[in-house]
Amino acid sequence: MDRLHVGTRKGLFQFQRGKSGWAQSGPPAFLAEPVTALLEDPRDGTLYVALQHGHFGCKMHRSSDGGASWEEIPTPTYPVSDAPDAPALEMIWSLAPGGKDQPGKIWCGTIPGGLFVSHDRGSSWEINRPLWDQPSRPNWFGGGYDHAGIHSIIVDPRDPDHILIGVSCAGCWVTGDGGKSWEIVGRGMHGDYLPPDKAFDPVGQDPHLIAATASQPDRVWCQHHCGIYVSSDFGGTFTEITDVAPSNFGFAVIAHPSRPDTAWFAPAIRDAFRVPVDGRFVVTRTDDGGKSFRQQSRGLPEGLSYDLVYRHGLVCDDTGERLAMGSTTGNLWVSENGGDDWQLLSSFLPPIAQVAFA
Amino acid sequence: MATIRFTPNLAKHRETPTIVTPGTTVREAVDGGLAQDPLLKSYVLDEQGRLRKHVNIFVDGTMVSDRSALSDPVAPGSEIYIMQALSGG
Numbered sequence: 266m267d268r269l270h271v272g273t274r275k276g277l278f279q280f281q282r283g284k285s286g287w288a289q290s291g292p293p294a295f296l297a298e299p300v301t302a303l304l305e306d307p308r309d310g311t312l313y314v315a316l317q318h319g320h321f322g323c324k325m326h327r328s329s330d331g332g333a334s335w336e337e338i339p340t341p342t343y344p345v346s347d348a349p350d351a352p353a354l355e356m357i358w359s360l361a362p363g364g365k366d367q368p369g370k371i372w373c374g375t376i377p378g379g380l381f382v383s384h385d386r387g388s389s390w391e392i393n394r395p396l397w398d399q400p401s402r403p404n405w406f407g408g409g410y411d412h413a414g415i416h417s418i419i420v421d422p423r424d425p426d427h428i429l430i431g432v433s434c435a436g437c438w439v440t441g442d443g444g445k446s447w448e449i450v451g452r453g454m455h456g457d458y459l460p461p462d463k464a465f466d467p468v469g470q471d472p473h474l475i476a477a478t479a480s481q482p483d484r485v486w487c488q489h490h491c492g493i494y495v496s497s498d499f500g501g502t503f504t505e506i507t508d509v510a511p512s513n514f515g516f517a518v519i520a521h522p523s524r525p526d527t528a529w530f531a532p533a534i535r536d537a538f539r540v541p542v543d544g545r546f547v548v549t550r551t552d553d554g555g556k557s558f559r560q561q562s563r564g565l566p567e568g569l570s571y572d573l574v575y576r577h578g579l580v581c582d583d584t585g586e587r588l589a590m591g592s593t594t595g596n597l598w599v600s601e602n603g604g605d606d607w608q609l610l611s612s613f614l615p616p617i618a619q620v621a622f623a
Numbered sequence: 624m625a626t627i628r629f630t631p632n633l634a635k636h637r638e639t640p641t642i643v644t645p646g647t648t649v650r651e652a653v654d655g656g657l658a659q660d661p662l663l664k665s666y667v668l669d670e671q672g673r674l675r676k677h678v679n680i681f682v683d684g685t686m687v688s689d690r691s692a693l694s695d696p697v698a699p700g701s702e703i704y705i706m707q708a709l710s711g712g
Contacts, residue, residue, distance in 0.1 A: 320675065322675055346671065353673070
C-alpha cells in the first residue's frame with residue numbers, strides 16, 4: 266500500500282511512496298471541488314470519489330485506471346415524493362465495498378440518513394428501504410449537519426450480509442440478512458446531550474465513527490461524541506473507556522487490522538473546543554483493550570497547533586504499521602511504525618476530509 | 624421553441640450545449656431539453672425535481688418564481704438561462 270489518496274475541501278490529491286520516500290503524485294483531481302468520500306475498491310481497483318458542489322449538488326465519479334481518467338456516474342437519489350420537504354441528497358459520507366464474493370457491490374451512506382447499494386460499480390443505486398422506513402426515523406437527528414448521516418459501514422469479512430453501520434445521530438444498526446431487516450444495537454452508549462431519562466437510548470447516540478478489527482470483527486471500537494467505547498460482539502453492546510488522557514473527545518478511530526486490543530484516536534478538548542488539549546496535538550494508542558493509552562507525538566507539531574482530525578482522516582494499512590493522518594488545517598502525516606514517529610508530507614493542503622491507502 | 628443556455632461555470636463539470644426545446648412551462652422545457660443527459664439535469668434540479676438552492680433560472684430576463692413545480696410560463700422564442708447563485712467558499 267504505497268499510494269495514499271487524500272480527499273480535501275478543494276480536490277483529490279494523491280501521494281506515492283517511492284525510493285526517496287513519500288511525495289505528491291501528479292496534479293490533484295477535481296481541483297477546487299469538495300471531496301466528501303472516496304474508496305479504492307480492493308476487489309477490482311476501481312476508485313470512487315464523491316463530491317459536494319456548492320451549487321450543483323452531490324456528484325460521483327469513478328476511475329478504472331487509478332485516477333488517470335474519470336467517468337461521472339449517477340449518485341444515490343431519494344424516493345420521489347410530492348411532500349414539500351421531500352428528502353434530497355445532501356452529502357455522500359461513506360463508501361464501502363461489499364463482500365469479496367460480491368464484485369461490483371458497493372454500499373453508500375449519506376445525509377440525510379440513507380443507506381444505498383449498487384450492484385454495478387455505482388452505475389445505479391437503490392435505497393435500502395428497511396432502514397429508511399424504520400419507525401424510529403423521525404427521532405434521528407443531525408450531528409453537525411442538518412440531518413442524520415451514515416458515516417460508518419462495516420461489512421463483516423466472515424459474512425457480507427452481516428453489516429454494522431454507525432449514524433450521527435441514530436446510533437448503531439446491524440443487519441444479518443444483507444439489509445432486509447435491521448436491529449438497533451449499540452447498547453451501553455450514552456449521550457450527555459440527551460435528556461437524562463433518554464441518555465442511554467440507543468437511537469439517540471452519536472457514534473462519531475466505528476471501526477472493527479479486520480481479523481476479529483466482533484471487536485469494534487467507537488469514538489463517540491461523549492467518549493470512547495469498545496465492543497466485543499460486533500457492536501451489540503459497548504463498554505465505555507474512561508480516564509483517557511489527554512481527552513476522550515474526537516472524531517476518528519482506527520482499529521488495528523489484526524490486534525483487537527489495539528486502537529488509535531485523535532483527541533481534541535471537547536465538543537465546544539475542537540482543538541488539541543493545551544495546543545499540543547497528539548495521537549493516542551491503546552494496546553491493552555483500553556486499559557491504558559499512550560500519547561504519540563514524535564513528528565507532530567512541537568509548538569502550539571490547532572489541528573483537528575475528522576472521522577475519515579486517520580487510517581492504517583493492512584499491516585497496522587503504516588498510518589496516515591490528515592487534519593482540517595491541511596496538514597498530512599504518515600507513520601511507518603504504528604504511530605510512534607510521524608513524518609509531515611504536506612502542511613499546505615486544503616482542509617482534509619479523508620485519507621485512504623491503496 | 625425555447626432556447627436553454629447555461630452558465631459557463633457549469634461547463635467545467637459537464638458539456639452544456641445550447642438546447643432548443645418545446646415547452647409551455649419551465650418544467651416542460653427543462654424536462655424535455657435535458658432528457659438526453661440526466662446527469663446534466665442533476666446539476667440543475669434535485670431528485671425531487673426542485674431547482675437546486677444555489678441555481679437560478681431566468682426566462683427572458685426574469686427570474687422564475689416557482690422553484691419547486693417550475694410552473695413559470697415559457698413562450699415560443701423564450702430564452703431560458705440557467706445560472707448559479709453566488710456563494711463563497
